[in-house]
Amino acid sequence: MTATGSDLTSIVVVAADSGPLLGDCIESVLAARDALELVLVDNASGDGSVERVLAVHAHDPRLRVLRNQSNLGFGPACNRGAAVARGDVFVFLNPDCIVRRDLCAALRATLASDPEIGLLGVQVTDPDGAPARGNRRREPTLRRALCSLAGLARLESRWPALQGVEMPPAAGEGMETVEAVSGACLVLPRAAFERIGGFDEGYFLHAEDLDLCRRVRDGGWRVAIDPRIRVAHAQGASSRSRPLFVARHKHRSLWRYFTKFDPAARNPLLRAVVFAGIWAHFALQAPLLALRGRRRAAR
Template sequence: MLTSVVVVLANSGPLTRECVACALASDVPVEVILVDNGSADGVPESIERAHAGDDRVRVIYNRANLGFGPAVNRGAAKARGERLLVLNPDCLVAPDTIARMAAHLDRQTAIVGAVVCDDAGHADPASRRYDPLLRRAINTKLGRAGGIDIAGPLPSGAEDVEIVSGAILLMPRAAFERLGGFDETFFLHCEDMDLCRRARDQGYRVVLAGDVRVLHGKGVSSRRRPVFVSWHKHRSMYLWFRRHDPSARHAPMRAAVWAGIWAHFLLKLPGLWMRRRR
């Protein structure tokens, strides 16, 4: 069974070449579809030249930054595989990663995630989380119990969760299409949380493959444009709140959350500008 690996690029840097090489070394049949959101670093072109004789690698040039979700949707529309693996360009999979994740797919499962880890092997809490409802987000900020992160050891196999990390998502293509793909209202960030929520709302399972570890290099593209990325992250947080949090039914609460999110963004601006200058 062919798996279409969709990787979105936006000045994502040289690690992308290793990401592609690792995906192509998978022990299951794959094709790699790179969707370039207007990169100026020359990496998409160099990968296309390097794999000119390999029909497993294709590059789609958007010539502009359409956002993460819209780019994935365009890559999925060109995919030939029965399964889709949405993969960040700074994620490196092992040869057996796709097969081990696919072992957890069934007719009720729309999304399988993996445990994303840093260079030291530490698991990212975003590998599995609860929906970021307002009360949970507040608890997380205050360091109280009942927050977004799931406490306890990671499972040794499959675990039903509310959200898995969008750094790596395996889906049956049919399920992706029934869900309508990523909601293109989300330019960047929270589109994975929205997809997981909509999948569960339609009766699907979202599963973490706790026995699969993937190295995640964490955001080369994000480091290049920290203010731009943070603005879209805050905007997406509010969109998710409006769409999925029952608290958003109350106009005063919506106004308070909107004000709180953008006040948080403004407070972060000085640090973001300093990071950009460095």
């Protein structure tokens, strides 16, 4: 069994042709002076981004690189990173995020303030500092998803029954209990992560963060967000070169989440309608996404 480190924060970053922003992410993490280790899991990148990171930081003993022979997906790669990590707190960070030097200390202080927190989110912002969408989310039930898709969620302040998946930005700066947080930066005590079995490897990409939040709550812990802790995220930067690939896995993951957790999936008719709707939506998007991908590849 891998030895664990008390007061050691393990930051896990998964790379998959993540481009130049990966170097900026690694640079920002290693600029901290907190007790941390950085586990970089490479999902068979072919763009040279991991090699560029090693050329700069190979001498830093806090950096460890795991190489997969193929792209295993985000959740499975996170699990492999966690399996070799030694810290008592895990941070799963997207490769296009930039963090502040005091990130680990701030996260640990928040976790220490409430032992019932099993998963902590932060205020994810765009590079200019504006809060990103999806920092505070509700569980994506069928009803909420339909309200969001139809635009009815805009009326939820007047009619709460029309609430959608995304919640508006927090009014205050205090920590808050929510159903789900942004997957760009997920923070878990090691004990909680191991007890729920880590990420569900049935997801390749997308919705694995929602699944993790749901299972943390089912395990009796709180999912919380601390908006005082900020992480800048160039949202989608690591997936713009392959939009059709990403969209296909996103739709597949939404179907998995629906059948796994939503009571509506027990109804055979609703199940069939949702399946048809998810893949019809993908089919309508596919031609434009394929064209976009070809244009980016030609640049």
